[in-house]
Structure formats: C-alpha cells, structure tokens
Amino acid sequence: MGSNIYIGLVHHPIYDKRKEVVATAVTNFDIHDIARCTRTFGAGGFFIITPLESQIQLVERVIRHWVEGNGAVYNPSRKESLSLVRVTRTIDEADREISSLWQRKVRRVATGAARHPNSIGFEMLRKLTGDGNTPFFMLFGTGWGLTQEVKDSSDYVLAPIEGKGYNHLSVRSAVAVILDRLLGDRIINSE
Amino acid sequence: MGSNIYIGLVHHPIYDKRKEVVATAVTNFDIHDIARCTRTFGAGGFFIITPLESQIQLVERVIRHWVEGNGAVYNPSRKESLSLVRVTRTIDEADREISSLWQRKVRRVATGAARHPNSIGFEMLRKLTGDGNTPFFMLFGTGWGLTQEVKDSSDYVLAPIEGKGYNHLSVRSAVAVILDRLLGDRIINSE
Numbered sequence: 178m179g180s181n182i183y184i185g186l187v188h189h190p191i192y193d194k195r196k197e198v199v200a201t202a203v204t205n206f207d208i209h210d211i212a213r214c215t216r217t218f219g220a221g222g223f224f225i226i227t228p229l230e231s232q233i234q235l236v237e238r239v240i241r242h243w244v245e246g247n248g249a250v251y252n253p254s255r256k257e258s259l260s261l262v263r264v265t266r267t268i269d270e271a272d273r274e275i276s277s278l279w280q281r282k283v284r285r286v287a288t289g290a291a292r293h294p295n296s297i298g299f300e301m302l303r304k305l306t307g308d309g310n311t312p313f314f315m316l317f318g319t320g321w322g323l324t325q326e327v328k329d330s331s332d333y334v335l336a337p338i339e340g341k342g343y344n345h346l347s348v349r350s351a352v353a354v355i356l357d358r359l360l361g362d363r364i365i366n367s368e
Numbered sequence: 369m370g371s372n373i374y375i376g377l378v379h380h381p382i383y384d385k386r387k388e389v390v391a392t393a394v395t396n397f398d399i400h401d402i403a404r405c406t407r408t409f410g411a412g413g414f415f416i417i418t419p420l421e422s423q424i425q426l427v428e429r430v431i432r433h434w435v436e437g438n439g440a441v442y443n444p445s446r447k448e449s450l451s452l453v454r455v456t457r458t459i460d461e462a463d464r465e466i467s468s469l470w471q472r473k474v475r476r477v478a479t480g481a482a483r484h485p486n487s488i489g490f491e492m493l494r495k496l497t498g499d500g501n502t503p504f505f506m507l508f509g510t511g512w513g514l515t516q517e518v519k520d521s522s523d524y525v526l527a528p529i530e531g532k533g534y535n536h537l538s539v540r541s542a543v544a545v546i547l548d549r550l551l552g553d554r555i556i557n558s559e
Contacts, residue, residue, distance in 0.1 A: 179532070206397045210538045217541075219532035254536045339553050341370070341410035345445045346544070347401045350408075353541035354548045361545070362530050 179219035179360040181309050183275055183283075184211060184352060185268060185316045188227040192321040201319045203232045208239055208262060209255070210349040216258040218356040221312070224271040225264045236264045268327070272314060279312045286315045287331040288355065289322050290344050296336040299358045306359060315355070317348050370410040370551040372500055374466055374474075375402060375543060376459060376507045379418040383512040392510045394423045399430055399453060400446070401540040407449040409547040412503070415462040416455045427455045459518070463505060470503045477506045478522040479546065480513050481535050487527040490549045497550060506546070508539050 186207060189200035203225060215223040225236050242248045243259040265271040268285075276283045286302065297305075306313050316323060316331065328334050338344055338354055346354070377398060380391035394416060406414040416427050433439045434450040456462040459476075467474045477493065488496075497504050507514060507522065519525050529535055529545055537545070 206538075206540075210541055213536050213538055214541050216534050217529070217531035217537050254534070257534060258536065338408070338548070340408035343407050343445070343448060345404050345449065346408050347397075347404055347540075349397075349538075349540055350401055350405055350544035353537070353544040354552070357529070357545045357548065358552075361549075 179306075180221040181279070181312050182220045182306055182356075182359060183271075183312065183314045184215055184220060184223045184356075185271055185314055186211060186223070186225050186348065186352075187268060187316055187318050187323060187327070188225070188229070188232065188320075190324045190327065191318045192324060194321055196321065198324055199320065200227065200229055202229075203227060203236055204319075205239065207319070207349060208236060208259070211352050212258040212262050213255075214353050214356050215261050218360040220261075220356060220360065222275075223262050224274075225262060226266070226268055226271060227264065228266045233264050233266070236262070240264075268316065275312050275314060281311060283312045283314050284333065285331040286313055286333045286335050287323050287328040288315060288317050288335045288351065289328070290337050290346070290351075291322070292337060293328065293334040295334065297333040298336050299355075302333065302335060303359050317352055319348055370497075371412040372470070372503050373411045373497055373547075373550060374462075374503065374505045375406055375411060375414045375547075376462055376505055377402060377414070377416050377539065377543075378459060378507055378509050378514060378518070379416070379420070379423065379511075381515045381518065382509045383515060385512055387512070389515055390511065391418065391420055393420075394418060394427055395510075396430065398510070398540060399427060399450070402543050403449040403453050404446075405544050405547050406452050409551040411452075411547060411551065413466075414453050415465075416453060417457070417459055417462060418455065419457045424455050424457070427453070431455075459507065466503050466505060472502060474503045474505050475524065476522040477504055477524045477526050478514050478519040479506060479508050479526045479542065480519070481528050481537070481542075482513070483528060484519065484525040486525065488524040489527050490546075493524065493526060494550050508543055510539055
C-alpha cells in the first residue's frame with residue numbers, strides 16, 4: 178500500500194527568486210525529514226535529483242553514514258528511512274529506475290503552491306494511486322518551485338495545499354502534508 | 369478559524385535518548401518551518417519554550433531579523449509567519465499569555481509518537497477545537513519527546529500519527545500533518 182508512490186526532490190531545473198532556472202544546493206534537513214516521511218507513510222522511495230557532482234557526493238556520504246556507517250548503530254530507525262533514498266542526475270533518470278522496477282510507464286505528478294487550470298484534487302489522486310498497480314512519481318521543487326516546462330510535461334499537476342490566504346510551506350512540510358493526504362489513515366482514530 | 373489553536377515547541381522538560389530529562393538546543397529549521405505552518409493553517413501562534421538564556425537570545429535575534437531587519441525586505445512572507453513566534457521560559461509562562469489573551473482557561477494537548485491509553489483521536493479534537501471559543505495549546509516535544517509528567521498534566525494526549533509500522537517523523541513534519549488534520553480543508557479540492 179503506497180509503495181507505488183515515489184517522491185522526487187528536484188534541485189534542477191527549478192526557479193530562483195527572479196524566476197531564472199538554477200540548481201539549488203541540497204539541504205541536509207530535506208534528506209532526513211523527507212526520508213522519514215517516505216518510510217512512515219509507506220511510499221516506495223525518495224529520489225534526490227541534482228546534476229551537481231559535489232552535491233551527489235554529499236548526499237551519498239550522508240546516506241552511507243546512516244545506512245552502513247556509525248549512524249546505523251547510533252540510530253537504527255534512520256537506517257530504515259535513509260535506505261529509501263537514491264540520488265539521480267535528472268528527473269528522467271529517476272523515472273527510468275522506477276519504470277524498470279515496475280515494468281510500467283510512470284505517471285508524473287508535479288506539485289507547487291500556485292493554482293493551475295487543470296490541477297487534480299487530492300481525493301482524486303488518492304483514488305488513482307490506490308489501485309497500487311501504477312507507479313506515481315511526485316515531483317517537489319526546491320527554491321522557488323518547479324519550472325513551467327516540468328509542470329507541462331507531467332501527467333498531472335496536484336492542487337496546492339490551500340492555506341488561510343498564505344501558503345508558503347517549506348518543501349519538507351508540503352511533502353509531509355501531501356503524503357498524509359494520499360496515504361495517511363482516513364479513519365483517523367476517532368473515538 | 370483555528371486562531372484558538374497554539375503550538376508549543378518544548379525544549380525542556382523533554383527526554384534524551386537515555387530517557388533523562390534535558391534541555392535541547394533550538395533548531396533554526398524548526399523556527400521557520402513551524403512558523404510557516406502556523407501561518408498557513410491559520411493557527412493563533414507558536415511558542416518556542418526554552419529556559420536557556422543563550423537560546424532565548426538566539427531565537428529573538430532570528431525573529432527580529434525577519435520581522436524588523438533586512439529579512440523583512442528580502443522575504444516579506446517570512447515576516448508574516450515569524451511575527452507569530454514568541455519565546456517563553458516555561459510551558460506555564462506561554463499558557464498564561466494565551467489565557468490572559470483569551471480570558472479563558474487553556475486546554476493543553478500533549479503530542480507524541482507513542483500510544484497512550486486515554487488518547488483523543490484527530491476527528492474528536494477537530495470537533496472540540498472547531499467551536500473557536502476555547503484556546504487549545506498543542507505541545508510538541510523535541511529530542512526524544514515530552515516527559516511523562518507533561519503528558520500527565522495535560523488535558524488531552526493526542527493519538528499518534530500511525531505509520532506503516534514506523535512513525536519516526538521529525539517534529540517539523542509532525543506539526544505539519546497535525547495542523548493539516550485539525551485545520552486543513554476537508555473538502556480536499558475533489559473534482
């Protein structure tokens with residue numbers, strides 16, 4: 178259940194504050210927080226997407242520390258979550274890994290804070306992903322968000338998390354809320 | 369709506385890994401991520417609770433930078449969220465601020481990853497807070513979580529976020545999910 182949902186954290190191509198296409202640096206908190214969400218909600222995996230060689234090495238070092246190094250002894254629960262993390266240079270490279278594992282075409286879902294004319298709602302996406310047979314790749318932008326091109330080339334654009342006149346969540350918080358809406362318990366411990 | 373819900377991020381008293389009662393350092397990401405969630409979901413405020421003088425000064429400096437300093441010009445949306453943050457030395461001190469504002473007794477809700485025999489479910493708490501007339505103070509532990517004493521002296525202990533056999537979310541992710549469950553849109557953009 179849910180293992181057909183994959184997270185992609187995109188560090189390029191994304192916009193910066195002036196809407197120029199850039200590559201952002203990887204944030205250590207993103208790796209841990211999103212890996213722990215991936216494991217908690219039972220998603221299939223978490224791809225960190227960056228073309229920068231220094232960043233790729235950094236992420237691989239973090240993963241090794243927690244999965245095979247001293248971190249695995251110090252905190253075994255981190256080993257469990259960090260072992261779901263992969264690094265790829267492009268969105269397409271991650272996509273190919275997923276589709277080769279599933280032997281099926283991957284459906285891409287772009288996320289973002291802005292509204293989009295043809296966005297898909299959470300309930301509908303929860304239904305679609307619920308069949309469990311099709312892999313879905315949820316793309317999250319760092320910086321000032323995914324480029325228009327990435328959105329246009331996705332199969333779906335997810336509706337934004339509606340705030341009270343403000344929706345400037347961190348990408349870490351957005352992943353947590355979206356995974357809970359797609360995969361969290363719906364019969365929420367009512368008593 | 370929701371402005372009767374307050375967040376308290378407790379840095380003391382909480383447990384460390386060996387279940388000793390300690391004071392943790394404040395994490396900069398916690399300040400920003402949780403302030404942005406507080407503002408997005410329309411909660412009333414966010415208290416950072418720490419008895420350590422150095423930490424109090426650190427948090428106040430961060431808030432000043434974003435609310436009054438250069439940060440307010442660079443990123444006005446941070447000003448909006450960070451202006452909801454307060455620092456207090458104890459849980460009681462924050463509690464008194466809230467109750468003096470509302471002129472009503474504050475209901476305390478402890479949160480945590482462990483199950484508790486008399487926990488309250490999310491739907492029930494959503495109903496209770498929905499009246500809008502009673503202030504609720506949601507306590508989140510850093511480190512290895514709130515002490516038993518804090519839980520025992522709370523009016524409610526919230527049910528944990530149930531993971532798939534794993535619920536080691538960061539406190540940042542837990543706040544995001546819990547605020548969404550209590551205050552997020554329930555008619556979730558279905559189409």
